[in-house]
Amino acid sequence: MQAVILAGGKGTRLRDRLGDLPKPMVDLAGKPLLEHQIDLLRTHGFTDVVLLLGHNPDSIRNYFGDGSRFGVSIRHIVEDEPLGSAGAVLAALDALDETFLLVYGDTMLNVDLQRFWTAHAASGAAASLLIHPNDHPFDSDLVEIDPAGNVVAFHAVPHPPDRYYANLVNAALYMIRKDALAPWRDAAAPLDFARDLFPRMLQAGQRLYGYRSREYIKDAGTPKRLDHVIADYLSGRIGRSSAATPAPAVFIDRDGTINEEVNRVSEPGAFRILPGAAEGIRKLNRTGLVVVVVTNQPVIARGDCTEAGLREIHDKMESGLGDAGAFVDAIYYCPHHPDKGFAGERPELKIRCDCRKPAIGLVTQACRDLNLDPARSWFVGDSETDLLTARNAGLPFVLVDTGHAGRGAMQAGVPEFVAASVSEAADFILGRRSPQ
Ligand SMILES: [Zn+2]
The missing domain is CATH 3.40.50.1000 (HAD superfamily/HAD-like)
Incomplete structure (x- = not known):
């Protein structure tokens, strides 16, 4: 099974922790965040890893090499200019499998990826988005699903004061069918999945599935969030969070x-x-x-x-x-x-x-x-x-x-x-x- 990691981020807000390293290389309790992700991928059988690189790609290439030291096979693809999450994936489409998992390089997670894969396959959807409640839905972009789990709308902030929404947030972890992206190959970049491509796919009648999860997945893109994630990691909370446990x-x-x-x-x-x-x-x-x-x-x-x-x-x-x-x-x-x-x-x-x-x-x-x-x-x-x-x-x-x-x-x-x-x-x- 194949996983693609968006590892091109510069990490401006983490500059103090990173120096000139790209965001996924930020230290999380003794090793880079990206290494935690690759360990999880290997555990769940995602041994074909494609890294989409941007800022300072050599630091990642030199650390991970061909992946053999980490029990996976790694290919590195470097983008010349920032294309956005969807733009980067569309540009690399020829190198990707029929179905692939997309991971954002600034998220720490412990998700049962096999279970997610199986649910996506059973849904038959163009893409599946891992969705979950968070503790600040009022200022989060929300996803609305129907009783069968299909996404029916995206509600970006700000939310109107006279409407209530279920607390379901896009966690930025996707299973994607390559053929569903093919029609969008020539869309102008930069292009973001959550803000641009998924809403357009929905409008074009493509089916998106909302995969609800109780598992741990958090963005570690600011010093404060990173410190929370590190505390959760050291307390064992992340280790216990997989739906397999x-x-x-x-x-x-x-x-x-x-x-x-x-x-x-x-x-x-x-x-x-x-x-x-x-x-x-x-x-x-x-x-x-x-x-x-x-x-x-x-x-x-x-x-x-x-x-x-x-x-x-x-x-x-x-x-x-x-x-x-x-x-x-x-x-x-x-x-x-x-x-x-x-x-x-x-x-x-x-x-x-x-x-x-x-x-x-x-x-x-x-x-x-x-x-x-x-x-x-x-x-x-x-x-x-x-x-x-x-x-x-x-x-x-x-x-x-x-x-x-x-x-x-x-x-x-x-x-x-x-x-x-x-x-x-x-x-x-x-x-x-x-x-x-
Ligand atoms: Zn009853």
């Missing part, structure tokens, strides 16, 4: 836990985030715990809210959390309800399912999709139903007394901890608070 998670209920319990939220206006919820989720995010919302939404079966309406509510939730520097990795909901016979209901959803809490279908689905480790995971909720779900799934349970249950009125068992908010729940889960 089972991850601990916190499953969290929605109504009454993250947002105010009102009588069935069926439109975004009724959705208000509770004090401490965003702060608590942010604390969990910062330690690398995966955060998954699991919620019963019988409003769908009742016909009070459509799937599209529910997406809008969730977009508002993600925007509100994002404004406070917090994000959820995934949202799972049950649209069903067992009791038939009401006006306006959707009979096909009026069924006994295995996903309506306290059944554990949502939890097991998330564990499968995201490779989560239930033995190291938690459940946070406000109701007896949540406690039962946690018990059925074998998860320790933290009750927040913001919604339904109130302190101690549980028939089904005793929570591990009763918290006043998600923030307090997070402190307990992270070991910063003792049981009462």
